[in-house]
Amino acid sequence: MSNIQTQSAEKPQFYLEEDHHPEGSTNLGFWLYLMSDCLIFATLFATYAVLGRNYAAGPAPADLFDLKLVAINTAMLLFSSITYGFAMLQMERGAKQETLFWLAVTGLFGLAFLGIELYEFHHMIHEGATPQRSAFLSAFFTLVGTHGLHVTFGIIWLVTLMVQVSKHGLIAENRRRLMCLSMFWHFLDVVWIGVFSVVYLMGVVG
Amino acid sequence: MTTNSTSHEDAHEAHHGHSHGHEAGHGSFKSYVTGFILSVILTAIPFWLVMGDVLDSKVATVAAIMIIGAIQIVVHMIYFLHMNTKSEGGWTMMALIFTVIIVAIALVGSLWVMHHLNTNMMVMSPEMMKNLP
Numbered sequence: 001m002s003n004i005q006t007q008s009a010e011k012p013q014f015y016l017e018e019d020h021h022p023e024g025s026t027n028l029g030f031w032l033y034l035m036s037d038c039l040i041f042a043t044l045f046a047t048y049a050v051l052g053r054n055y056a057a058g059p060a061p062a063d064l065f066d067l068k069l070v071a072i073n074t075a076m077l078l079f080s081s082i083t084y085g086f087a088m089l090q091m092e093r094g095a096k097q098e099t100l101f102w103l104a105v106t107g108l109f110g111l112a113f114l115g116i117e118l119y120e121f122h123h124m125i126h127e128g129a130t131p132q133r134s135a136f137l138s139a140f141f142t143l144v145g146t147h148g149l150h151v152t153f154g155i156i157w158l159v160t161l162m163v164q165v166s167k168h169g170l171i172a173e174n175r176r177r178l179m180c181l182s183m184f185w186h187f188l189d190v191v192w193i194g195v196f197s198v199v200y201l202m203g204v205v206g
Numbered sequence: 207m208t209t210n211s212t213s214h215e216d217a218h219e220a221h222h223g224h225s226h227g228h229e230a231g232h233g234s235f236k237s238y239v240t241g242f243i244l245s246v247i248l249t250a251i252p253f254w255l256v257m258g259d260v261l262d263s264k265v266a267t268v269a270a271i272m273i274i275g276a277i278q279i280v281v282h283m284i285y286f287l288h289m290n291t292k293s294e295g296g297w298t299m300m301a302l303i304f305t306v307i308i309v310a311i312a313l314v315g316s317l318w319v320m321h322h323l324n325t326n327m328m329v330m331s332p333e334m335m336k337n338l339p
Binding site: 074189 | 234235238239245246249252253255256257264267268271272275278279283286287293294301302304308309312313316317320
């Protein structure tokens with residue numbers, strides 16, 4: 001009887017010592033952050049859905065969007081998603097150099113995406129399609145710009161982690177950070193599916 | 207003492223097994239490539255539909271874009287974000303379901319309210335109707 005009591009008394013003590021739980025709660029906490037970020041994008045999508053056809057006699061999506069450029073942009077983000085996946089697989093193998101290599105490739109694809117997007121924005125603004133022109137363009141620049149800003153911060157985070165990994169190696173802390181950035185990066189790709197479907201493709205269809 | 211050590215052993219094994227299950231949640235080379243190929247196909251179809259002007263009806267094209275986009279989001283969730291009903295004791299799935307409901311309310315509610323606001327805002331003459339963009 002006393003034996004059983006000591007056993008049941010010792011068990012919770014062991015689980016408290018376990019250092020796995022903080023990591024688990026990091027994943028869940030970061031997931032909750034992503035879900036709240038999802039709500040930001042939902043409000044911006046709702047704004048675009050409401051205002052997206054108010055052109056104020058200005059340019060319409062069919063006049064502005066170059067779908068070939070958008071297709072290339074989508075490919076860049078998709079490539080960066082799978083190369084980040086390869087980085088995670090190398091991280092699990094404990095291969096530091098290979099992880100850094102795939103992270104660098106991911107960063108380059110991310111930069112290519114940003115470069116093409118900035119070129120598109122520059123082109124539109126040059127043609128007079130500025131955010132001030134119509135409600136459609138205000139909603140467009142807010143939604144697509146917020147996504148681009150997320151990608152920018154993702155790249156800054158990626159470079160920071162590359163420095164961390166090259167300095168300290170694939171320690172538990174860096175693995176946790178890489179896991180969080182992985183979720184963030186793939187989440188941005190999910191948001192981009194919504195952007196190219198709702199804004200670009202449905203905009204051009206009319 | 208012996209019971210103590212075995213319970214430790216069991217707990218360690220359970221912990222180990224758990225972390226293995228966790229690593230499996232990170233995905234394998236095969237699952238990443240599967241997700242990538244599915245994504246490429248699901249991206250190419252809507253772009254082809256719009257750029258090639260394949261379907262005659264606009265409604266059908268928009269419906270196809272929406273459905274394929276939704277499928278691709280699910281593909282990304284499973285193969286890249288490794289969503290399942292078991293991770294974190296099901297709490298990630300709970301958070302996701304909650305978010306999807308809120309997102310649906312925000313989108314449908316905004317469109318519904320603003321549509322009615324638009325149609326009820328002003329009495330329009332037939333001339334004004336014709337000049338609508």
